[in-house]
Amino acid sequence: MVLPLENSRVSAPPLNVPSLRRRMACWLYEGMLMFGVVFLAGYLFSTLSQTRNALDNRHALQAFLFLIFGIYFTWFWAKGQTLAMKTWNIRVASPAGLAISQPRALWRYVLSWLWLLPPLAVVYPFQLSGGETAVIVLGWVAVYALLSRFHPEKQFLHDALAGTRLVTSLPMGK
Numbered sequence: 001m002v003l004p005l006e007n008s009r010v011s012a013p014p015l016n017v018p019s020l021r022r023r024m025a026c027w028l029y030e031g032m033l034m035f036g037v038v039f040l041a042g043y044l045f046s047t048l049s050q051t052r053n054a055l056d057n058r059h060a061l062q063a064f065l066f067l068i069f070g071i072y073f074t075w076f077w078a079k080g081q082t083l084a085m086k087t088w089n090i091r092v093a094s095p096a097g098l099a100i101s102q103p104r105a106l107w108r109y110v111l112s113w114l115w116l117l118p119p120l121a122v123v124y125p126f127q128l129s130g131g132e133t134a135v136i137v138l139g140w141v142a143v144y145a146l147l148s149r150f151h152p153e154k155q156f157l158h159d160a161l162a163g164t165r166l167v168t169s170l171p172m173g174k
Contacts, residue, residue, distance in 0.1 A: 015097045016168040017154045018090050023166060024145055030084035034069070041068040070109050077105035081169065091169040092159075100164055111158035115144060 018026075045064050051057045076082040080091045080099055092108070094100050100108070119140035123133050148156045155165050 015093070015165070018088070018166060018168050020145060020148060020154070022088055023090065023148075023156075026084050026088040026090050029087060030082060033082075033084055037068065037072060038065060041065055070106065073109045073112070074102055074105040077108060077164075078102040085169075089169050089171055090166055092164050093167050095163065095165060097167065104162060104164060108158060108162040108164050111162050114158050115141060 041064065042061065045051070045057075045061050049057055049060070051061075073082065076085075077092045078100060080093070085091060092100060092105075094104070116137065119137045120133075123136055128136070144157065148154055151157075151160055153160075153165060159165050
């Protein structure tokens with residue numbers, strides 16, 4: 001009988017946690033790459049819905065983008081890495097260091113909205129200007145990122161809740 005890799009005694013390479021600086025650089029790079037995804041998805045949505053004004057169907061577009069982002073991240077996280085994560089040699093893994101399932105990747109995606117939803121929920125009732133909203137959102141992102149310093153394994157809150165972790169991946173050999 002063959003035991004699953006998770007329960008075997010074979011020594012695996014240590015799971016090093018990438019530095020907060022590297023994880024945030026990856027986060028920013030991921031945001032830049034998402035502009036392309038937003039552009040293509042927005043073009044597809046506006047073409048299919050025949051939307052001529054940017055304010056028409058705004059909520060439907062937001063729901064569509066939420067769905068597209070979910071597909072994008074769930075797909076790539078279940079494979080281990082997004083393009084930005086490959087660039088920064090970071091991968092998402094289970095606590096044992098194994099690949100995560102698509103349901104776990106989907107759960108991680110839903111929980112990852114903790115990066116943005118709390119400040120947006122606070123800002124919404126006050127109808128603040130764009131500059132004030134940006135300061136509050138960026139301030140929350142900084143606090144959220146720094147909270148990982150207090151986690152025993154230096155993981156973000158959504159990773160701890162989802163049962164995932166970010167680890168350093170070795171670059172592909174030539």
